[in-house]
Amino acid sequence: MESMETIHENNRMQSRVRKNNIWKSIFFLSTLFGLVVLAVLIIRVVFQGAAWIDMDFITGRQSTSADRAGIMGAILGTLWVMVVVIPVTLIIGVGTAIYLELYAKGGKKGSRFSSMIETNIANLAGVPSIVYGLLGLTVFVRLVDLGNVVLAGGLTLALLVLPILIVSSQEAIRAVPGYLAEASYGMGATKWQTIRRIILPAALPSILTGAILALSRAIGETAPLTVLGIPALLIPFPEGLFDTFTAMPMQIYYWTIDSALVAEYANLAAATIIILLLILFLLNSVAVFIRNKFQQRY
Numbered sequence: 001m002e003s004m005e006t007i008h009e010n011n012r013m014q015s016r017v018r019k020n021n022i023w024k025s026i027f028f029l030s031t032l033f034g035l036v037v038l039a040v041l042i043i044r045v046v047f048q049g050a051a052w053i054d055m056d057f058i059t060g061r062q063s064t065s066a067d068r069a070g071i072m073g074a075i076l077g078t079l080w081v082m083v084v085v086i087p088v089t090l091i092i093g094v095g096t097a098i099y100l101e102l103y104a105k106g107g108k109k110g111s112r113f114s115s116m117i118e119t120n121i122a123n124l125a126g127v128p129s130i131v132y133g134l135l136g137l138t139v140f141v142r143l144v145d146l147g148n149v150v151l152a153g154g155l156t157l158a159l160l161v162l163p164i165l166i167v168s169s170q171e172a173i174r175a176v177p178g179y180l181a182e183a184s185y186g187m188g189a190t191k192w193q194t195i196r197r198i199i200l201p202a203a204l205p206s207i208l209t210g211a212i213l214a215l216s217r218a219i220g221e222t223a224p225l226t227v228l229g230i231p232a233l234l235i236p237f238p239e240g241l242f243d244t245f246t247a248m249p250m251q252i253y254y255w256t257i258d259s260a261l262v263a264e265y266a267n268l269a270a271a272t273i274i275i276l277l278l279i280l281f282l283l284n285s286v287a288v289f290i291r292n293k294f295q296q297r298y
Contacts, residue, residue: 049270084154097169133227168210
């Protein structure tokens with residue numbers, strides 16, 4: 001009887017090991033498939049666009065001629081949009097996270113209110129980006145009557161990445177050990193002094209990491225700007241928040257469409273993709289550096 005039970009147990013263990021190996025193989029092949037597709041795309045883009053990248057292309061203006069077209073206007077437009085997105089997302093996002101984590105959870109009513117807000121923020125993080133474009137078109141372009149200028153585009157993209165930054169900032173604040181705040185209170189510090197001098201400095205590396213990753217998404221978004229009617233025609237370089245502009249994703253989008261008529265535009269789009277990927281890679285590298293350099297262990 002004991003031997004039968006042992007055999008049954010061994011068979012069950014072997015079956016579990018086989019299932020584990022099967023699922024591990026499936027997950028590995030899924031990861032490998034994604035990496036192969038990504039590698040193929042990057043290799044094709046590099047081979048197609050690398051030869052078109054030079055200083056004239058980077059510093060040049062847009063042109064109806066593919067041989068003379070440049071992306072300086074798109075680069076400046078992207079930078080101007082980030083001038084709006086960065087302060088709006090950092091101030092509102094971090095402020096909201098501080099309120100939800102450190103102020104809004106007192107008592108049953110506060111807990112229910114905080115839970116409701118957090119649930120809605122989590123839902124907003126999964127809303128398709130084109131919905132934010134429709135919101136920006138309705139509110140900033142038409143209701144406020146800004147038009148398709150830098151400020152309208154920046155505020156729309158700020159709304160897009162704001163839920164992401166709020167969630168990441170909340171997680172960063174939660175990760176700060178509670179005894180640090182308790183020690184600060186024990187020394188006679190007020191709540192705001194504790195937040196400003198203890199909690200925020202400890203959570204800052206993770207907050208900045210989340211902020212940079214959120215900004216990386218904002219830089220690469222096309223759908224909201226398309227809904228806002230951002231052009232990619234021959235427009236002057238933007239010089240302020242109320243100037244019309246274009247951005248690198250929009251330039252890629254329009255050149256990809258134009259490649260159906262003029263094949264050289266596909267090469268310009270590939271070259272712009274390379275520049276955009278380099279910028280995103282630089283931002284993500286900065287995020288990793290900040291996390292590794294300033295992260296403290298308690």
